[in-house]
Amino acid sequence: MSTPAMQRTVFVVSDSTGITAATFSNSVLSQFDQVEFDTVRIPYLDSIEKAEEAVARINRCAADQNAPPLVFSTLVDPAITETLRGANCIFFDLFGTFVQNIEEALGVKSSHSVGRSHMGGLSKQYNARIEAINFTLAHDDGQYVEGLKEADVILIGVSRCGKTPTSLYLAMQYAVKAANYPLIPEDFDRGALPATLLPYRKKLFGLSIQPSRLAEVRNERRPNSQYASIKQCRHEVAAAERLMRMENIPWLSTTTKSIEEISTKVMTEIGLERRQLY
Amino acid sequence: MSTPAMQRTVFVVSDSTGITAATFSNSVLSQFDQVEFDTVRIPYLDSIEKAEEAVARINRCAADQNAPPLVFSTLVDPAITETLRGANCIFFDLFGTFVQNIEEALGVKSSHSVGRSHMGGLSKQYNARIEAINFTLAHDDGQYVEGLKEADVILIGVSRCGKTPTSLYLAMQYAVKAANYPLIPEDFDRGALPATLLPYRKKLFGLSIQPSRLAEVRNERRPNSQYASIKQCRHEVAAAERLMRMENIPWLSTTTKSIEEISTKVMTEIGLERRQLY
Numbered sequence: 001m002s003t004p005a006m007q008r009t010v011f012v013v014s015d016s017t018g019i020t021a022a023t024f025s026n027s028v029l030s031q032f033d034q035v036e037f038d039t040v041r042i043p044y045l046d047s048i049e050k051a052e053e054a055v056a057r058i059n060r061c062a063a064d065q066n067a068p069p070l071v072f073s074t075l076v077d078p079a080i081t082e083t084l085r086g087a088n089c090i091f092f093d094l095f096g097t098f099v100q101n102i103e104e105a106l107g108v109k110s111s112h113s114v115g116r117s118h119m120g121g122l123s124k125q126y127n128a129r130i131e132a133i134n135f136t137l138a139h140d141d142g143q144y145v146e147g148l149k150e151a152d153v154i155l156i157g158v159s160r161c162g163k164t165p166t167s168l169y170l171a172m173q174y175a176v177k178a179a180n181y182p183l184i185p186e187d188f189d190r191g192a193l194p195a196t197l198l199p200y201r202k203k204l205f206g207l208s209i210q211p212s213r214l215a216e217v218r219n220e221r222r223p224n225s226q227y228a229s230i231k232q233c234r235h236e237v238a239a240a241e242r243l244m245r246m247e248n249i250p251w252l253s254t255t256t257k258s259i260e261e262i263s264t265k266v267m268t269e270i271g272l273e274r275r276q277l278y
Numbered sequence: 279m280s281t282p283a284m285q286r287t288v289f290v291v292s293d294s295t296g297i298t299a300a301t302f303s304n305s306v307l308s309q310f311d312q313v314e315f316d317t318v319r320i321p322y323l324d325s326i327e328k329a330e331e332a333v334a335r336i337n338r339c340a341a342d343q344n345a346p347p348l349v350f351s352t353l354v355d356p357a358i359t360e361t362l363r364g365a366n367c368i369f370f371d372l373f374g375t376f377v378q379n380i381e382e383a384l385g386v387k388s389s390h391s392v393g394r395s396h397m398g399g400l401s402k403q404y405n406a407r408i409e410a411i412n413f414t415l416a417h418d419d420g421q422y423v424e425g426l427k428e429a430d431v432i433l434i435g436v437s438r439c440g441k442t443p444t445s446l447y448l449a450m451q452y453a454v455k456a457a458n459y460p461l462i463p464e465d466f467d468r469g470a471l472p473a474t475l476l477p478y479r480k481k482l483f484g485l486s487i488q489p490s491r492l493a494e495v496r497n498e499r500r501p502n503s504q505y506a507s508i509k510q511c512r513h514e515v516a517a518a519e520r521l522m523r524m525e526n527i528p529w530l531s532t533t534t535k536s537i538e539e540i541s542t543k544v545m546t547e548i549g550l551e552r553r554q555l556y
Contacts, residue, residue: 008384017542020305027298027352028373031388032380043542070383074305090383092376095306102310105348105368106286110309126536133443137418165411168446172537258404259450264295264321278287278318278339278347 009061009069010039013054013084015076018043021094025072037070045075051083062088076112125175132171132178139179140164145196151179153270154200156193156244157207158183158236159227160217162254162262166207169259176272188239193247205266206244206251211237213255287339287347288317291332291362293354296321302372303350315348323353329361336365354390403453410449410456417457418442423474429457431548432478434471434522435485436461436514437505438495440532440540444485447537454550466517471525483544484522484529489515491533 010029012021018041029037040061042054062068071089073096075081085091099110139147141164148154153176155163163180170178187194197204209217211233218228226232244251250269254262266272288307290299296319307315318339320332340346349367351374353359363369377388417425419442426432431454433441441458448456465472475482487495489511496506504510522529528547532540544550 006384006386017538019538019542020301023298023301024372028376028380031354031373031377031390032384032386033389034386035384043546068383070380076309090379092379094302095309097375098306098370099309101368101370102306102348105346106284106310106313108284108310108312111311112309129537130440130443133446137442140415162408164415165408165450168411169450172443172447172450259407260295260297264297268321278289278335278342 006034007036007038007065008067009065010037011054011058011061011069011071011089012039012041012073013045013071014041014043014074015046015080016043016074018074021072021074024094025070025092029070045080046077048080048083051080055083055087058084058087058089078112128175129172132175133168135177136167136171136179139177140167142181142196148179148181148196148200148203150177151200151203152177152272153179153205153266154197154203155180155205155207155266156183156197156249157251158209158214158233158240160214160221161207161209162259163207165259166254166262166266169263170266173263174267174272176267183236183240183243185236185239188236188243191243191246193243201247201249203270204249205270206240206249207262208237208241208244208251208253210253210255284312285314285316285343286345287343288315289332289336289339289347289349289367290317290319291323291349292319292321292352293324293358294321294352296352299350299352299372303348303370307348323358324355326358326361329358333361333365336362336367340366356390406453407450410453411446413455414445414449414457417455418445420459420474426457426459426474426478426481428455429478429481430455430550431457431483431544432475432481433458433483433485433544434461434475434527435529436487436492436511436518438492438499439485439487440537441485443537444532444540444544447541448544451541452545452550454545461514461518461521463514463517466514466521469521469524471521479525479527481548482527483548484518484527485540486515486519486522486529486531488531488533 010025012018012025014021022041045051045054058069068089071091072094073081073084074094076095081093103110138144139151155167155178157163159182167178167180170176181197211230214233214237215228215230222228252265288303290296290303292299300319323329323332336347346367349369350372351359351362352372354373359371381388416422417429433445433456435441437460445456445458448454459475489508492511492515493506493508500506530543
């Protein structure tokens with residue numbers, strides 16, 4: 001990693017949460033590692049007054065930095081978009097750029113309605129996510145084993161290898177009922193999966209982690225314990241990976257992956273990505 | 279809502295998780311409510327072989343449906359992108375469309391490196407998110423009050439109004455240490471905030487919910503209980519809203535909002551969106 005040679009301010013503007021524009025700009029700007037980007041999000045920009053305020057902020061920034069900021073927009077309203085375009089900035093109209101092409105391709109007109117991109121509070125998808133989060137919280141760390149039969153996936157691995165955040169992400173993002181179950185020294189001594197899990201083999205997905213990283217994480221929780229010692233971590237990780245290999249359970253190491261990456265792999269490998277016709 | 283008049287398959291292709299492309303396509307396609315879109319995500323598309331497989335899938339779909347599918351791509355590799363473009367599809371090159379403009383605006387070249395958009399497993403941001411999730415889990419529902427002083431925000435509201443999912447989303451997405459604390463009938467009888475919360479007034483944000491919706495949610499958990507009765511729900515919600523108004527605590531109703539929308543409002547209102555220079 002080299003030190004960034006330049007800095008630039010990025011405004012993310014949206015008539016709704018701005019999550020789409022923020023995700024997109026973050027993603028595309030990661031291609032420019034010479035530049036350090038400082039992002040300002042302006043959500044719920046839904047009136048000309050608010051647009052004028054935003055223009056003033058953008059212009060102030062341009063003047064201070066002597067460089068026009070980048071603006072990523074998912075605004076839908078044409079008049080608000082035009083107002084923003086008037087600012088001293090480099091404007092990227094994410095929807096506008098593609099909506100016309102999509103209209104032509106589909107032969108239909110877009111609805112041009114604002115704030116539609118996220119499901120409303122009462123939708124089926126919303127309820128499914130809340131239900132999955134509640135399920136995941138109730139089935140964290142091997143609690144309430146009777147419920148495992150309802151799980152879509154059961155993550156297994158040694159204590160502190162990343163099961164809980166991954167389970168919660170799967171629930172939150174994909175409405176997947178993700179339980180998790182720890183592999184503990186007794187399982188390694190026995191050299192077998194916990195009996196509780198045997199009926200659910202096909203739902204199991206393993207997470208592992210580098211022993212040195214595990215020792216770090218465990219030390220934060222219980223400093224200088226046997227549990228956090230590098231020796232113990234090495235032993236547990238090796239034993240867990242041996243067990244998962246022996247039992248033919250798909251698994252991956254979380255050490256250098258983001259929660260999003262781990263979750264995507266889990267979805268793909270365990271066939272949760274939904275039955276795909278194509 | 280009218281019944282969609284047509285259906286169309288959408289492929290989301292990426293050399294990484296595909297989350298950016300999926301978020302974007304979902305968002306822009308929500309502008310076309312006459313069409314029902316069926317999305318197929320192909321993540322980790324990082325070789326010409328995989329690209330050729332994807333082309334075959336897309337072509338099969340086009341032939342079956344007698345219409346070219348839409349393809350949203352955040353592929354970075356030019357050769358892989360070219361392969362995909364060869365499919366019978368309408369191709370949207372999300373990065374390509376903007377990268378050149380950004381290069382010109384900034385006067386620097388992009389790195390054209392794949393799979394960069396999400397932080398690696400060991401990054402500071404990743405650790406901050408995991409720490410925030412652990413904090414939120416430890417401070418769910420008024421547990422461990424000593425830790426509240428470290429919280430970035432404390433969500434309050436009646437039981438089952440949406441505090442837990444919102445707290446988790448804030449932690450997961452923004453690395454915000456979000457605690458939550460229930461408002462219970464005793465608080466309403468006393469007509470005052472729980473004493474525990476008084477030192478943290480500035481961190482409080484209230485969530486409310488329509489009584490009928492609350493009764494529904496509570497009934498799932500404890501069917502036909504006093505707790506879930508519409509009368510009890512009406513009483514608690516009215517009392518909680520009165521208390522929050524009296525105490526001048528910012529709050530909103532979760533009833534018709536997505537977790538993303540609620541979280542964005544919390545971030546903005548409580549000033550967590552970070553100190554913004556502009």
